[in-house]
Amino acid sequence: MRQMIIIGSGPAGYTAAIYAARAELKPLLLASSVEAGGELMNTTDVENFPGFPESIMGPDLMDRMRLQAERFGTEVVYDDVTEVDLTGDVKRVTTGNGDVYEALSVIVATGSAYRKLGLPDEDRLSGYGVSWCATCDGAFFRKRVIAVVGGGDSAMEEATFLTRFADKVYVIHRRDTLRASKIMQQRAFENPKIEFVWNSQVVGIAGETAVEGVTLQDTVTGEQRELEVTGLFIAVGNDPRVHLFHGQLDLTPEGTLAVEGRTSRTNLPGVFAAGDVIDPTYRQAVTAAASGTVAALDAEHYLASLPEELLAPAKGAAEEGSAPVAGSTVNPDGELVAQP
Amino acid sequence: MANLKDVTDATFQQDVLDSDKPVLVDFWAEWCAPCRAVGPVLEKIAEENGDKIEIVKLNVDDNPETAAKYHITSIPAMKVYRGGEVVKSVIGAKPKPALESELAAFLA
Numbered sequence: 001m002r003q004m005i006i007i008g009s010g011p012a013g014y015t016a017a018i019y020a021a022r023a024e025l026k027p028l029l030l031a032s033s034v035e036a037g038g039e040l041m042n043t044t045d046v047e048n049f050p051g052f053p054e055s056i057m058g059p060d061l062m063d064r065m066r067l068q069a070e071r072f073g074t075e076v077v078y079d080d081v082t083e084v085d086l087t088g089d090v091k092r093v094t095t096g097n098g099d100v101y102e103a104l105s106v107i108v109a110t111g112s113a114y115r116k117l118g119l120p121d122e123d124r125l126s127g128y129g130v131s132w133c134a135t136c137d138g139a140f141f142r143k144r145v146i147a148v149v150g151g152g153d154s155a156m157e158e159a160t161f162l163t164r165f166a167d168k169v170y171v172i173h174r175r176d177t178l179r180a181s182k183i184m185q186q187r188a189f190e191n192p193k194i195e196f197v198w199n200s201q202v203v204g205i206a207g208e209t210a211v212e213g214v215t216l217q218d219t220v221t222g223e224q225r226e227l228e229v230t231g232l233f234i235a236v237g238n239d240p241r242v243h244l245f246h247g248q249l250d251l252t253p254e255g256t257l258a259v260e261g262r263t264s265r266t267n268l269p270g271v272f273a274a275g276d277v278i279d280p281t282y283r284q285a286v287t288a289a290a291s292g293t294v295a296a297l298d299a300e301h302y303l304a305s306l307p308e309e310l311l312a313p314a315k316g317a318a319e320e321g322s323a324p325v326a327g328s329t330v331n332p333d334g335e336l337v338a339q340p
Numbered sequence: 341m342a343n344l345k346d347v348t349d350a351t352f353q354q355d356v357l358d359s360d361k362p363v364l365v366d367f368w369a370e371w372c373a374p375c376r377a378v379g380p381v382l383e384k385i386a387e388e389n390g391d392k393i394e395i396v397k398l399n400v401d402d403n404p405e406t407a408a409k410y411h412i413t414s415i416p417a418m419k420v421y422r423g424g425e426v427v428k429s430v431i432g433a434k435p436k437p438a439l440e441s442e443l444a445a446f447l448a
Contacts, residue, residue, distance in 0.1 A: 034377040034433035041373040059373050078380075080435045096437050127414040127431030136372045139401075140413040210411060231413065 001102040002028055003303055003314045005093050006074075007081050007244075008109030010038025011285045012275025014065035015292030016107045016299075021072035023300050028101060029069065029076045030093065036078055037062035038111050039238075039276075040285060042133050044161060049285055061285070081110075086248050086271045089310060104306060104314050105270045105299045108245065108257060109292060112238035112276040112283070117149065121205040122234075129211025130232050134158035137231075141166045146231030147214060149202055151175065155235040156184035162233065163193040170229065172197045174219050197227070205232060240277045249273070254280035264295035272299050344383055347396045349405040355396060357424040362446050364395045367407060367417040374433035375416040381436045382418070385443070393420070393446045420446055 004020050006013050009031035020027040031037075040046065043058035052061070070076060079095035084106070091106045114132045116122055122130055131137040134148075138161060146166045148159040151173035159169045171188065176198045178185050188194050197216065203224065204215030213228045240256045242249070250258040250267045257273040259265055264272040274295035275288035303311065347355045347365065356363045366382055368375035379397075386395035400407040400415060410419060410426065420428040420443070430442050440447060 033381060033435045034374065036377060037373070041377075096435050127417060127429070128411065129413055131414050133372075133374065133414070136374060137414045139369070139371075140407075140415075210413070 001090060001104070001314045002026065003103060003311070004028070004105045004107065004299055005030065005091065005101055005103040006107045006109060007084075007093065008032075008038065008107075008111055008275065008277075009036045009062075009066070009076070010040065010109060010111045010275060010288060011062075011065065012111070012277075012288040012292035012295070013038075013107070013109035014062070014069045015289040016109060016274055016296040017069035017074040017292075018065070018072065019293055019296030020107075020299065021069060021074045023296070024073070025300065025303065027074050027107075028103070029074050030081055030095060030101070031066075031076050031078050032080050033078050033096065037066070042135050043157065044135055046285065081244060084244050084248065086245070086268050089270070089306075091270060104310060105272065105303055107264070107292075107295045107299055108249070108266070108271065108273040108277060109275045109288075109295070110241040110244070110277050111288075112240045114234070115237045115239050117202055117234055117236060119202070119205055121207075125205055125207055125211050125232075128209060129207060129230055130205065130234065132234055134161050134233050137233075138162050138165050141231045143167050144230045145228065146170070146233065147172050147197075147227065147229045148233045148235060149173075150235035150237070151178040151180060152235065152237065153180045153184050156180040156188045158233050158235050159194050160184075160187050160191060163191055166231070167193065169194050170197050170227065171195070172200050172202060172214075172216065172227075174201045175199065202232070238276065238283070240280075242277065252280070256280050262294075264291065264298045270299075270302055272302075344379075344386060345394075345396045347398050347403075349403040352398070352403075352406050356421050359394065359421070362393045362420055362422045362427070364393055364418055364420045364443070364446070366395065366397045367400050367410075367412050367415050367419070368397055369400050369415060372415050378416050378418075378433035378439075381433075381439060384436060385439065385447075389447050392448075393443070 003025045004027040006029040017027050017029045040058035045055040047055040083094040085092040093101045142165045144166050145168045147170040149172045159171050162169050199219045200216040202214050203217045206213045217224050252258045257278050259278050272295040274291040276283050414431050418430040419426050
């Protein structure tokens with residue numbers, strides 16, 4: 001048994017791990033198998049994370065957070081949580097490999113998942129023109145006419161990024177104003193390859209074997225029209241990843257995990273939550289990191305209040321943890337170097 | 341862990357289309373984070389099922405001809421070829437159990 005398990009490897013999870021590891025709680029961080037690093041893994045330049053005036057690539061930032069967490073003794077396991085039992089004093093977490101981990105406290109930092117449009121042809125054409133990852137798929141749309149759906153920072157970033165490849169990028173948004181930050185809006189407005197399609201909703205995707213166009217409905221007049229595009233990038237927001245916790249952890253009306261006031265405390269003692277999974281509003285790398293700090297401090301406080309007979313086995317067993325999975329490390333010049 | 345064999349525009353016919361065994365081709369690129377994430381999962385599946393399916397990688401930057409021929413517009417894209425035809429496509433990085441269940445017909 002351990003003192004702490006952290007579920008999630010975005011800014012919230014890794015920051016919680018840095019604090020918990022420095023408090024010598026030897027946290028185990030379950031990072032997921034193929035989504036380790038979270039949402040920032042699919043971004044390019046991160047310009048608003050303090051301390052990086054020249055900006056930093058999303059994957060590099062996450063690699064550095066991981067290294068910082070590991071430096072103080074966080075054990076990182078690249079596996080997916082499939083089941084949790086959080087109700088007792090001892091929390092049990094099961095992963096895809098069938099391993100069961102036990103701990104006295106759990107920090108849930110599972111983040112959020114891309115929201116779909118909910119159209120019948122969306123899944124069928126996913127990978128055939130419909131995409132959720134501009135950095136992965138943008139290069140396949142050289143000289144094409146494509147569209148981005150959404151009006152937030154992600155949509156602006158994707159649209160701007162996609163103009164490196166595409167001849168034209170429509171930004172389809174259901175209102176006539178954007179929710180994106182001013183700097184991202186400005187960049188998109190000034191880009192000659194980007195054209196905004198206001199007050200419009202995508203109600204259909206056409207194409208037999210690949211996307212050939214979309215059907216738009218005007219949100220004011222209700223009129224429908226076709227728009228010819230061969231790619232559709234969807235950036236209409238995210239939904240908190242809470243499916244593992246149904247029946248155990250309380251939710252808010254917005255669908256995020258419920259926490260008490262400004263703390264990270266959920267309805268279950270010893271279970272804390274941080275990052276996008278509790279945040280319907282701000283959802284920034286920095287706010288997630290801060291939220292991870294709150295969770296680590298709350299969990300540390302909780303562990304300190306536990307009776308010694310519960311704590312003793314957890315403190316001893318953490319020594320037996322397996323070695324962290326090899327990845328990259330920082331050389332004396334501060335550069336990231338891959339390790340076998 | 342076993343490194344997966346690289347196939348190219350030049351070797352695709354021989355290594356994939358003419359193969360006696362089903363071949364899964366992982367279309368990937370350096371700059372695609374989910375591709376890097378799914379690599380080790382595919383290596384593991386290859387290691388455990390080497391007798392049933394061959395798993396190879398194709399870098400889409402270096403081999404645009406094959407990527408275009410198979411209309412790759414999202415990566416990672418994993419396509420299984422049998423007798424020269426695509427018989428299964430999986431798009432996007434998925435955890436090992438999810439990939440195994442998608443590929444069940446070829447791993448049994």
